[in-house]
Amino acid sequence: MKETVRVRFAPSPTGLLHIGGLRTALYNYLFAKGHPAGVFVLRIEDTDQSRYVEGAEQDIIDSLIWAGMDFDEGPGRDGGFGPYRQSERKDMYKQYAERLVESGHAYYAFDTPEELNQMRERLQESGNPSPKYDSITRMSMKNSLTLPQEEVDQKLQNGEEYVIRLKVPRRETIRFEDEIRGFVSFESKGLDDQVLLKSDGMPTYHLANVVDDHLMEITHVIRGEEWLSSAPKHILLYEYLGWEPPKMAHLPLIMSPSGGKLSKRKAESEGIPINTRDYIEQKFEPEALVNFLAYLGWSPGDDSEIHSLQELTELFSLDRVSKGGAIFNYKKLIWYNEHYLREKPAEELYPRIRAIAEEHGLKPDKAYTLEVIPLMKERVSKIEDFITQGRFFFEDPEAYDEQALKKWKEDSAGLLQDYVGKLEGIDDKDFKADTLKSSLKEVIDAHGVGFGKLMMPLRIAVTGMGFGPDLFPALELIGKEATLRRIRTAIERLG
C-alpha cells in the first residue's frame, strides 16, 4: 500500500507572492490533489528576520485562495504537524543541529564575519575565484575542529556567538534521482560547510527545510530549479540524521522574454505583472492564470489547451513536466483570459462588472447591463474592458476618439441630420435594431452613398469610438432619446 502523498509549498514571506511562486504552488497543489487523500501543506519559511515583510504571509494566503488552491494544512489550519511558521518552530531545530555535532557530522564555528571575509579575500588573492568554508579551509578557521575542547566549551559557556556548520566530506559523490531530471550527481568537494544554525539561533533554510519536511512527513518536495544545487546538501542531511529523503522534483524556471529568471525589474520593464496581487488587481480571471501557468512548463501530452483546475489535477504528472526554462508569454495569457471571459454567463459577470462600473462613477441598471454583456463579451480581453470600451452604454460620450474622427467627413453631419429625421418618426416601441438598420439604408440610398458613409459617423456620434459592438442592437439598447441626443450633440460639435 502506497503512503499518502503529502507536499508542501514553502514560500518565504519577504514580499508579495511572485508569479513563479504561484506556479510552484500550483504544481504542488495539482500533484497533491491528483492523488487520493493527497495533502497540500502551506509552510511559511520565515527564518530570515531581516527580510521579513509584514503582510506578506497574508498576501500568500489570499493569492492561493484567489487562484482556487486552498491548502489543507498551514497557519491557522493545523493538521497535526504544526506549527507551520518556522519562526514558531525555532526551538525544534537546534536539537537536530546538535545531534549532528554529536555524531560528528557538524561542528561549532566561532569565526566573525570579518574573519570570514578575510579568509575569502586571502583565497581570492591567491587565485581561488570561489573561496569556500570547506574540508580544507575549515582547518585554518576558528571552530570546534581546530580549537582545543576546553576552549570550545569555554566559548559556549561564555555565550559567545557561534554557528553550527555541516561537515561536508572531502571526497564523496552524492547522487539522487530527481523526478523530473532523472539521476543527478554532485561531488562533495564542490559543496561548502553550510551553516545550519545561525548565530541568532535560527536555522538556515537548509536545516529547517530538511527537518520540517521530515517531521511533516512530506513525501515529495516540488520546488524551483534554483534549489537543485543545494539538494546534495539536503541529501547529506537526511543521511546524517538517519532519515529517508522525500522524492524530489526541481521545476524549470519561468523566464523573462528577454532571457533570464523573471525578476521583478525585468518583468516590469517588459510589461508583465510580477506579483499574483497584480493579477488580482488587474482583474484577471483566476482560471485563466491557472490554466496558463499549468501549461508553462508542463503539458498533458495531447492537443488540449483548456482545462479547469479540477481537470488539471487529474491530468497532472511530474514526468510530464519539461526540463528547460519557459518564457512567459503574456499574449497567450490574454488569450486564456478572453476564453474564460467568454465562457462565463452574463449573470456571473454582472456583479463584477457592476463593481468596476461603480469605480468609474457609473450606476448601471442590472437588467440593462445584462443585455449589454452579450454585446460586448466577444470583444473584451479583460473584464474591465466591458466598462473602458463599453462606457457609452452607460453615458453619453464626452469626447471623440481622435483616430475615429478621421472618418468624420464633410457630408457626415448632413447624412446624420437626415437619419435623425427618420429616427424621430419611429415610435419608442419600434426602436429596434432591424428598423434602425433599414432606416439607415433608406438614407444612404436617397443620397446614393455607401453604407460606411453614414455608419461610421453614427458610430462616432453615439459611442465616441471608431470600433465597437454591432451598432444597431447597441442603439436599440441605448434607446431613442439618448441616441437622438448624442447625434445632435455630435452634429453640433463636429459640424
Next chain:
RNA sequence: GCCGCGUUCGUCUAGGGGUCUAGGACGCCGCCCUUUCACGGCGGUAGCACGGGUUCGAAUCCCGUACGCGGUACCA
C-alpha cells in the same frame, strides 16, 4: 572561474530509433463570414543549436562544442 541543469517553429509544447515530407496552441499574415470592428471558420508562415559517432535507419541513443539558465551567503 568552478559546479549543476538545460537546448524541437518568435513563444508554450507533442515527439522517447522507422508511422516525422516533425503535430497542436499563442502570435503574425491571407481568405471567408460581417456593408464597421471583433468573434468564428478556413488556409498560410516558421523549428529538431552545431559537429562527431552508434545503427540498415536518429528530432529521438552516446560523446564533444557552442549557447542559455541556475548555484557558488550566518537569503530563501
